[in-house]
Amino acid sequence: MKNIRMKVARIEREMKQEDLAQVVGVTRQTIGLIEAGKYNPSLKLCIAICKALGKTLDELFWEEKQ
C-alpha cells in the first residue's frame, strides 16, 4: 500500500526524494519504493525517516484499522 502520509510529510518539508534519501543515508530508489509501498523497510530506516520529517512511527507507518 502506498505511503501517502510519508510523501505528504516530505513535501511539507519541501524535500525531494533525493534530499530525504541523503539525510537518512539511503538511495533515492529506496525512498521511492517505500513511498510506493513496494517494500518493507527496516525499523532503523523508518525511525530515521520519522526524525528527518518530524513525525513519529505511528504518524507515518501505523494503520489504525486493518
Next chain:
Amino acid sequence: MKNIRMKVARIEREMKQEDLAQVVGVTRQTIGLIEAGKYNPSLKLCIAICKALGKTLDELFWEEKQ
C-alpha cells in the same frame, strides 16, 4: 538497545517468546534477538508484533529522546 517495553508487553499477555513467534510467523530466535536489541526488524514484523501484543509502533518501538 534492549527492547524492555516489548518484553513487558509480551509477559503481560502471558506469552512465551515462542508463542509470540508463532503468532507473528517468525522463529523464537528472531523474537529473542529483537528483545535483546541485537537486530533491526522489518516494519512488517514490527507491526505484526504490535498487533499481537495490543500496542502501537510508538508504544513499542519509538524512543522519545535521542
Next chain:
DNA sequence: ACATAATGCAAAATATATATTGCATATTAT
C-alpha cells in the same frame, strides 16, 4: 536438589532489503 520449561547464544544457510546503474516518464518552470 531435581526436573522441566524458557531463554541465550553461535555458525552456516537462505530470503530479502538496499545499492548501483541506466533509461523512461512525468512534473515544473521559462
Next chain:
DNA sequence: ATAATATGCAATATATATTTTGCATTATGT
C-alpha cells in the same frame, strides 16, 4: 514548446534480516 528537474522502473549485485539446528544457561515449580 522546450529545457530542466523529479520520479518511476527494471536488472544485477551486495548487505543484512531471518531460519535452522544444536547446545548452554537461566528461571520456575515440585
